[in-house]
Amino acid sequence: TQLLEQSPQFLSIQEGENLTVYCNSSSVFSSLQWYRQEPGEGPVLLVTVVTGGEVKKLKRLTFQFGDARKDSSLHITAAQPGDTGLYLCAGVDSSYKLIFGSGTRLLVRP
Amino acid sequence: NAGVTQTPKFQVLKTGQSMTLQCAQDMNHNSMYWYRQDPGMGLRLIYYSASEGTTDKGEVPNGYNVSRLNKREFSLRLESAAPSQTSVYFCASSDSGRGNIQYFGAGTRLSVL
Numbered sequence: 001t002q003l004l005e006q007s008p009q010f011l012s013i014q015e016g017e018n019l020t021v022y023c024n025s026s027s028v029f030s031s032l033q034w035y036r037q038e039p040g041e042g043p044v045l046l047v048t049v050v051t052g053g054e055v056k057k058l059k060r061l062t063f064q065f066g067d068a069r070k071d072s073s074l075h076i077t078a079a080q081p082g083d084t085g086l087y088l089c090a091g092v093d094s095s096y097k098l099i100f101g102s103g104t105r106l107l108v109r110p
Numbered sequence: 111n112a113g114v115t116q117t118p119k120f121q122v123l124k125t126g127q128s129m130t131l132q133c134a135q136d137m138n139h140n141s142m143y144w145y146r147q148d149p150g151m152g153l154r155l156i157y158y159s160a161s162e163g164t165t166d167k168g169e170v171p172n173g174y175n176v177s178r179l180n181k182r183e184f185s186l187r188l189e190s191a192a193p194s195q196t197s198v199y200f201c202a203s204s205d206s207g208r209g210n211i212q213y214f215g216a217g218t219r220l221s222v223l
Binding site: 004006009033040041042043044045048088090092096097098100101102103 | 114145150151152153154155158200202206210211214217
């Protein structure tokens with residue numbers, strides 16, 4: 001069974017601080033996706049990374065896929081209260097199903 | 111454009127009762143999925159349907175059944191609800207030709223007493 005471990009589970013920071021969320025696995029994935037989920041809503045896709053070593057930027061969010069395609073990170077620069085939410089990584093397995101990590105709950109305090 | 115619509119949004123059941131969660135998508139996607147989300151455990155796949163007329167078990171299928179009624183609709187049935195099925199249930203759909211980007215509904219919050 002493929003597993004994805006996310007860390008940290010919870011993060012409470014002050015507005016303006018930087019943070020990094022990690023997503024690690026012992027398995028190789030064909031691609032990896034990051035979703036954000038707000039209370040009372042379903043997850044919404046932020047980005048997909050496909051190539052080992054790939055870096056994608058989405059405004060203040062930087063996503064990186066590990067060289068071996070087993071891990072990924074999400075870095076947020078100068079966090080804002082609007083970044084508050086649950087961040088989920090999901091690996092695409094060989095049968096094109098998603099394997100989700102347990103999530104990182106982020107609170108950005110004004 | 112509604113995307114993925116789930117009904118009901120909330121439900122309380124007694125142990126042993128049955129119910130069906132409904133899901134419909136208007137994006138002409140081939141694949142549809144049912145997940146459950148529990149605190150600290152992310153989303154776990156219950157059942158999926160790669161295309162109309164097919165269904166397959168996911169990671170946690172016990173206690174559930176599904177029906178792919180047509181290309182738009184995919185329902186999840188609990189025949190005899192148990193407290194362990196208290197969870198938030200999400201339906202999702204994807205066009206499998208686009209890297210399996212999944213679009214999620216807003217969820218059904220189910221409590222089994």
